[in-house]
Amino acid sequence: MSSGDSISGDLPGSGWRLVLLVDESRAQRRALAVQLRRAGYDVLEAAGVDEAMQICATRHPDIVISDWGTPGRNGLDFCHQFRAMARQRYGYFILLTSRTDKLDIAAGLRAGADEFLTKPVSGAELLARLSASERILRMEESLRQTNLQLKDALTRLREREAVIERDLREARRLQQGLVRERDGCFGPFQLSLLMRPAGHVGGDLVGFFPIDARRIGLFALDVSGHGVAAAMLCARLASLLAGTPEHNIAMRLGRDGRYVARPPVEVVRSLNKLMVEELRTETYFTMIYAELDRVSGQMRLVQAGHPHPILQRANGAIELIGNGGLPVGVFETVDYEEISLQLHPGDRLFITSDGITETENTRGESLGMDGLEAILRTNAMLRGNALLESICWSAANFAAGQRNDDISAVLVEHLADAPGNPDHLRLQ
Incomplete structure (x- = not known):
């Protein structure tokens, strides 16, 4: 990250977000973690895919920022596995890469990535990507809450329909x-x-x-x-x-x-x-x-x-x-x-x-x-x-x-x- 591009100020509503940083470079992770914590995020770090998957299985991060070239398996493999996990809410996935080829970007999108950040990471660009992730996550949470309410309403409706169905069967018997x-x-x-x-x-x-x-x-x-x-x-x-x-x-x-x-x-x-x-x-x-x-x-x-x-x-x-x-x-x-x-x-x-x-x-x-x-x-x-x-x-x-x-x-x-x-x- 450029030294002059620090993230200052809090992102509205971001204090409860959990971000997972995945990069083999400890220095890169530390630089990003400082900026993210300053912006109000909780941050976890992982040096490779296996460690990152263990964290995802227990902590369920809201946002993942992963380097494309992580040790053992690359960022695309990690993105595939992350998307295959059973989660109660959506996770926003950002790939860090120095690649600019359109075919690489297409491969990342197919793997399930939401955004790309070009290395070295600009603080202003990271802020913009995080702001976009906030909008997506808030919409997903709103939709999920609405779906839960609809599911609950549908359950109550089905229960009432079952009662009405029993009453109507009895009414038919009485009418006959x-x-x-x-x-x-x-x-x-x-x-x-x-x-x-x-x-x-x-x-x-x-x-x-x-x-x-x-x-x-x-x-x-x-x-x-x-x-x-x-x-x-x-x-x-x-x-x-x-x-x-x-x-x-x-x-x-x-x-x-x-x-x-x-x-x-x-x-x-x-x-x-x-x-x-x-x-x-x-x-x-x-x-x-x-x-x-x-x-x-x-x-x-x-x-x-x-x-x-x-x-x-x-x-x-x-x-x-x-x-x-x-x-x-x-x-x-x-x-x-x-x-x-x-x-x-x-x-x-x-x-x-x-x-x-x-x-x-x-x-x-x-x-x-x-x-x-x-x-x-x-x-x-x-x-x-x-x-x-x-x-x-x-x-x-x-x-x-x-x-x-x-x-x-x-x-x-x-x-x-x-x-x-x-x-x-x-x-x-």
Whole structure:
């Protein structure tokens, strides 16, 4: 180092830095060490690579200043080994050399050197290199601290996700429990239900309940949106539609003290009023509510924005039922239309959410009502849950296994070969 080029003053924040000097020349090391300590650095010295590696393994210097031509192995070998060491923080490596050839400099950079100092070392140039190393080390420390914080935050997030995942699995189990019976036989009629959420929990709900000795209430609804909010509304609606008579919105107390069925139109109007005036949520739902007379085969239903029920006659002919209607919970005053239809032996009524009809293939084409009708015709010989499973399989095959919406369905079948005892009611 030039005698007139001493480093004076402290480098901001450098007092805690540990510098390792590696040079076979004791005089050169001493000259550099004096300047570095004067600048506020802690300094260690090594005469060769082996000694330097032992120090690096135990003390982990922040900055290494190594001569290119150290004994035994040169500075490039040392730089390679230094970079291969497992360290918790970055180490800045400066090579001292009298070489100026570009190929030598390129070799040093490939070995992992950060800077080069030409011998004899100028104090002003060393100060500049150390200032650069401070900026690099501070940035690395800031990034490392940020990464640690991010890692900690990610760990906490994963722990919370695991808790949420367990809660959602339990919520799915509870939601599936809202459908107490998956199928039921009512004289000559068989009812079958399907509910498949796209995620852990969904916004679809289906069900049925006995009204009296000859009538059954059944419903299918699809809450707007997905996830927990939709599932919570489904749970609320399930308590209103499938509870005991005193809590079932489809029933009212008659003058004789017995509970009687409310007309389907009145049921849907009451639900609309509840949504608009009491729940006051931005969520709405589509719905089919129907009342089936298992003796006469007469059915009365209301369509409130839900996809058209499909009536498949015994001879295979297909009819779309309803005129659409408005969803429940959108407008304060809505006129709903009650539809009457007759189910004859061999007929069946299929009610589904739009999760099936809006299923898309890889080209973005929807299955639609035409596709659903084709599936029903193809599976004309199937009944009950076998038919519902086949429809689900066909829809999944159409979509190449992709499903983005909940699927639910109600199947009402008038079995021509079933016993028709009007005084007998059996749930399976």
